[in-house]
Amino acid sequence: MTLTLILEQTFNGLQAGVTLFLVAAGLTLILGIMDVVFLAHGAQVMIGAYAAAAVAAATGNFYIGLFLAIPVTFASGYVLEFLLIRHLYRRDHMEQVLATFGLILFFNELIRIGFGPAALYSDLPRSLSGFVEILPGAPYPIYRLWVILVGLACAIGIHIFVSRTRIGAMVRAGANNPEMTAALGINIKILFRFIFAVGACFAGVAGMMLGPITAVQPGMGEPLLILSLVVIIIGGVGSVRGAFIAAIIVGLIDTLGRVFLPAMLRSVVDQATADGAGPAVASMLVYITMAVVLIFRPTGLFPAKG
Amino acid sequence: MSGIRNLIGLVYEGVKDNRLLWLLIIGFALFPIITHFADLPFWNDVAMRIMLLGMAAMGLNLVLGYGGMVSFGHAAFIGIGAYCAGISQFYGITNGWVHLGFSIITCGFAGLVIGYLALRTSGIYFIMITLAFAQMLFFLFVSLEAFGGDDGMSIDRAEFGFIDLYDPLRLYFLIWIALVVVGMGLMFIVRSRFGVTLRAIKSNASRVEAMGLSPLRFKIVGYVISAVVCGIAGTLFASWQEYVSPDIMHWTRSGELMIIIILGGLGTLAGPLLGAIVFLLLEECLPLLLGAAAPAYAENWMILFGPLLIMVVMFGRGGLIGLLSQLQVRRNARSDHRGP
Numbered sequence: 001m002t003l004t005l006i007l008e009q010t011f012n013g014l015q016a017g018v019t020l021f022l023v024a025a026g027l028t029l030i031l032g033i034m035d036v037v038f039l040a041h042g043a044q045v046m047i048g049a050y051a052a053a054a055v056a057a058a059t060g061n062f063y064i065g066l067f068l069a070i071p072v073t074f075a076s077g078y079v080l081e082f083l084l085i086r087h088l089y090r091r092d093h094m095e096q097v098l099a100t101f102g103l104i105l106f107f108n109e110l111i112r113i114g115f116g117p118a119a120l121y122s123d124l125p126r127s128l129s130g131f132v133e134i135l136p137g138a139p140y141p142i143y144r145l146w147v148i149l150v151g152l153a154c155a156i157g158i159h160i161f162v163s164r165t166r167i168g169a170m171v172r173a174g175a176n177n178p179e180m181t182a183a184l185g186i187n188i189k190i191l192f193r194f195i196f197a198v199g200a201c202f203a204g205v206a207g208m209m210l211g212p213i214t215a216v217q218p219g220m221g222e223p224l225l226i227l228s229l230v231v232i233i234i235g236g237v238g239s240v241r242g243a244f245i246a247a248i249i250v251g252l253i254d255t256l257g258r259v260f261l262p263a264m265l266r267s268v269v270d271q272a273t274a275d276g277a278g279p280a281v282a283s284m285l286v287y288i289t290m291a292v293v294l295i296f297r298p299t300g301l302f303p304a305k306g
Numbered sequence: 307m308s309g310i311r312n313l314i315g316l317v318y319e320g321v322k323d324n325r326l327l328w329l330l331i332i333g334f335a336l337f338p339i340i341t342h343f344a345d346l347p348f349w350n351d352v353a354m355r356i357m358l359l360g361m362a363a364m365g366l367n368l369v370l371g372y373g374g375m376v377s378f379g380h381a382a383f384i385g386i387g388a389y390c391a392g393i394s395q396f397y398g399i400t401n402g403w404v405h406l407g408f409s410i411i412t413c414g415f416a417g418l419v420i421g422y423l424a425l426r427t428s429g430i431y432f433i434m435i436t437l438a439f440a441q442m443l444f445f446l447f448v449s450l451e452a453f454g455g456d457d458g459m460s461i462d463r464a465e466f467g468f469i470d471l472y473d474p475l476r477l478y479f480l481i482w483i484a485l486v487v488v489g490m491g492l493m494f495i496v497r498s499r500f501g502v503t504l505r506a507i508k509s510n511a512s513r514v515e516a517m518g519l520s521p522l523r524f525k526i527v528g529y530v531i532s533a534v535v536c537g538i539a540g541t542l543f544a545s546w547q548e549y550v551s552p553d554i555m556h557w558t559r560s561g562e563l564m565i566i567i568i569l570g571g572l573g574t575l576a577g578p579l580l581g582a583i584v585f586l587l588l589e590e591c592l593p594l595l596l597g598a599a600a601p602a603y604a605e606n607w608m609i610l611f612g613p614l615l616i617m618v619v620m621f622g623r624g625g626l627i628g629l630l631s632q633l634q635v636r637r638n639a640r641s642d643h644r645g646p
Contacts, residue, residue, distance in 0.1 A: 031430060087620060093433060094376050098568055099619040101561045106612030113606050226441060226557065233434045283445035287438040291423060294435050298427045 004138045009259050010252065011134065015144045017251025018151025022206035023221075024228040024235070024243040025158055026199015032238020033174040034192050036088055037096040040080075040103035041203055041228070042221025048073045048204025049211045049220060050111060053122045062125040069208045070201055077200025081193045089192075108218040119215035147209045154202065155244055162240050171195060175238040227254070230290045236300030246301065250286055257285040320493045326627075327576035330583070331489055334482055338475060350478055352590055357485045358543050360582030363566040364492055364575070365535025370564065371573030372496060373528045374508030375425070378433045378560050379440030382420075383413050383533040385447065385555025387540025392550035393453060395461040402464030402545065409541040410534050416443075417533025421526045440560060447552040458551020461544060481542055485579075488535055493575055495531065504528050505573075569618055571627025580626050588614070 027041045051072040056065030084103070088096050124143055131139035162168040170191055173181040182188040207221065214220065231250050235242025262278025269277075293301065321328050334357060341349045366380045390409035391402075399405070424435045448456050463472060466480060495501050503524050507514050511521045544550045562585070570581025592611055597604030622629065 035430075037430060037433060084616065091619070093430060094370070094564060094568065094572075095619045097376070097378065097433070097561065098565055099616045101558075101565070102612040102615030102619070104612070105608045105615070109606050109609040109612065113603065113609065226437070229434055230438060233431060233438075237430055280446050280449035283449055284442045287442040287445075290438045291435060291442075294427055294431060295423055298431060300431075 004135070005259075007135060007138055008140060009256055011140055011144065011148065013252035013255035014248065015148050015151070015251070016255050017248040018148055018155065019206045019210060020224070020228050020231050020251055021155055021244050021247035022151060022202045022209075023224050024231040024247055025155075025240055026195070026202050027225075027228055028232040028235065028238055028240060028243045029171065029175065029195050030199055031232060033171065033178060033195060034085075034089055035178075036085060037093050037100065038085065039097060039100040039225065040107065041199070042219075042225030043104055043107035044073055044077060044200040044203035045207035045210070045221035045224055046107065046111060046216075046218065047076050048207030049216045050115060050120070050207075051204070052208030053120045053211050053216050054115070056122050057120075062122070062128070065122075066208050069204055073204025073207075074197050074201045076204075077197035078193060080200070081196040085196060086189070086192070104222070111218045115218075117218060119217040120211075121215065122211050124212050143212060147213075150205075150209060154205065158202075158240060159244075167191075167194075227286065230286055233300055234290050234293050236302040239300070239302040242300060242302030250289070253289055254286050257282040261285070316494070317490070320490075320497060323497075324493060324575045326630075327489055327493070327579060330576060330579050331482075331486060334485065335479075338478060347474070350474060352586060354478055354481050354546055356579075356582045356586045357481050358539050358546065359563070359566060359586065360579040361485055361488050361542075362536045362539035363563050363570075363578035363582055364488060365532040365539065366563050367532075367567050367573065367578045368492060368495065368504075368528055368535070369532040370567055371577070372501060372508065373504045373525060375525060375529065376433050376564075377424075377436045377529070377532075378557070378564070379420070379436035379438075380532070380536050380563055381555045381557065381559035382440035382443045383417065383536035384540035384543065384559065385443060385552065386413050386416055387537035387542075388544035388550045388554050389447060389453070389540075390537070391464060391541045391544035392459060392461050395464070396453060396459065400462065400465045402466040405464050405541050405545075406538060409537045413533045413537030413540075414530050417530040418526065421529030421533070425522060425525050425529065437557060437560070440555065440557060444552050444555050444557070447555070454551065456552065458549060458553065460549050463545045463548060464541075477546060481546065484538060484542055488538065489575070489579075492535070496575060500524065500527070565615060565618075567625075569622075569625055571625035574625075574627045577625055577627045584626060 023041065023045060026044075027038065030036055030038045030041070048069050051069035052065040054065075055068045056062050059065065080103075084099065088099055091099075128143045128146055130142050132142050132145060134140045134145075162171055170181065170186050173184070173186070174188065174191060174195075178188060203221075206224070210220075210224075227250060228247075231243055231246045234250065235244070235246030258279070261282040262274060265274035265278050265281070268274075334353060337353050338350055341347060341353075362380070362384055365383075366377065369375045369377050369380075387409040390412055391405040394400075394405050394408055420436070420439045424432060424439065427435055447453070453459055463477070503514065503519060507521045507524055514521050514524075540554065543554065566581040566585045567578050568581070569585055570579065571577030588611065592607040593604050596607045596610065603609070618625075624631070
């Protein structure tokens with residue numbers, strides 16, 4: 001267990017964390033403000049990844065793929081809200097779960113028909129491939145570093161937007177009390193649609209950045225969706241700040257737990273038990289964290305509703 | 307003697323009030339005759355799957371429909387039940403009754419712990435914490451290499467004394483009897499004082515509390531019962547499938563159970579069973595239909611299934627049971643109009 005390994009895995013955890021945050025940022029507002037359990041947010045990740053991969057393959061330019069995928073996911077979020085989600089606002093949670101579950105099936109199958117069931121792989125541009133030394137003797141892939149930077153930039157952008165702008169104030173007001181916000185003369189319908197589309201967009205950005213690291217395939221967004229739900233619950237539904245902190249925590253716990261927990265267990269119990277239990281406990285760690293948080297703080301760490 | 311007479315009276319009343327449920331269950335008893343003469347043994351398999359998933363959905367419905375607790379993690383209990391059979395077989399315990407007992411105790415305990423912790427939250431938080439517990443167990447079994455890990459393990463069918471489960475018909479009727487027992491048990495529970503209280507808590511928990519009852523305690527008991535029912539279904543599922551893997555407790559299965567309940571009719575006894583019939587028939591028939599219409603896309607039947615689910619949610623309030631009772635009301639209205 002060297003310092004280099006710890007550093008490298010911490011960066012991996014950060015990278016997972018910021019990606020999770022991009023998915024969770026929109027979803028926490030959708031859950032908090034619109035009170036919709038939107039399970040198809042993972043599909044937005046998938047749409048973003050496929051849009052970027054397809055455009056990149058067609059044009060041969062990675063950056064054009066990224067750039068064009070943003071309007072695609074924005075449009076998909078906008079249209080989805082208009083066609084279906086706005087009819088779900090007044091429904092109960094269970095109906096929302098089912099309708100958006102149906103959406104997941106639909107989108108996965110649509111992608112399967114359009115692109116085939118096999119995974120797509122995309123090449124990195126030369127400027128982003130290769131390694132950089134974060135410490136002397138500790139090389140780290142440039143691309144992952146780039147993902148962390150883009151994710152942090154997005155997080156800062158979202159933070160400034162939510163806390164400093166007029167629309168951001170409306171968003172916060174909506175998260176705290178939607179009825180009162182509407183009563184103050186704010187067009188909550190347009191606000192909802194806008195938040196939804198922007199949230200979809202950020203999920204899409206997460207998807208397109210993940211593309212070159214993981215396999216782009218139908219259903220790729222679902223593990224991310226479940227983890228981002230965990231993030232949202234830990235952070236407190238409707239709180240962007242909570243989502244950011246929780247995303248980093250979850251990303252670090254998940255990544256570092258998988259690498260170091262089996263080794264740590266080995267120093268406590270005998271080898272065989274540790275090898276058996278290590279991976280099991282490591283993959284449960286995130287969910288255990290969430291359960292513990294909820295037991296002590298049933299509305300998360302930073303509840304948005306006062 | 308009067309006790310027995312009372313019991314028979316209660317059963318009679320219950321069956322009379324839930325005619326559809328018992329008609330469906332009798333239908334399942336007669337179904338093998340049809341498949342025998344039509345020479346379609348494959349459909350017996352489908353019927354067994356329907357009964358097992360229907361049973362689990364009936365268990366979940368106690369929590370979801372009657373108790374108003376949206377649990378998004380009940381597949382975990384199916385999984386625990388299945389692994390109770392699998393792990394027992396792994397250690398050479400082949401007696402099915404032992405499997406069932408093991409499963410009831412384990413699922414009851416798991417339901418107690420998860421229910422106790424999860425029921426401190428409500429709303430979206432409850433949905434998510436139940437999902438989290440289910441995911442925890444899913445990953446636990448994925449990483450248990452001794453029991454097959456991700457790939458799962460093949461197991462033999464359990465031995466139920468004189469019932470040889472390798473005879474497909476006996477397996478069928480074992481599952482059927484379990485369905486009868488579960489149906490009867492849930493019917494009594496729903497009609498009992500406990501069931502009434504559970505429904506009262508769903509509509510107004512603070513009033514129930516004001517009457518001096520602890521809603522949390524009732525909710526936990528309901529949660530445990532539903533967990534045990536799902537566990538029984540899971541144990542039989544393992545024997546039927548001769549195979550256990552974490553797939554059985556994937557989070558999408560929790561979603562499936564909810565779909566089945568909504569499709570059939572929330573908070574009704576017959577609803578989940580009716581929903582399971584329609585759900586699994588759709589799963590079997592949509593590929594065939596799509597294959598006939600566009601052979602290249604037969605595998606992509608989910609492209610129709612997804613929107614169909616959305617339609618059910620958007621337009622099918624009250625599920626199939628709601629639809630049936632609407633038809634009934636309309637027919638009654640028409641006959642009233644005509645006069646005697």
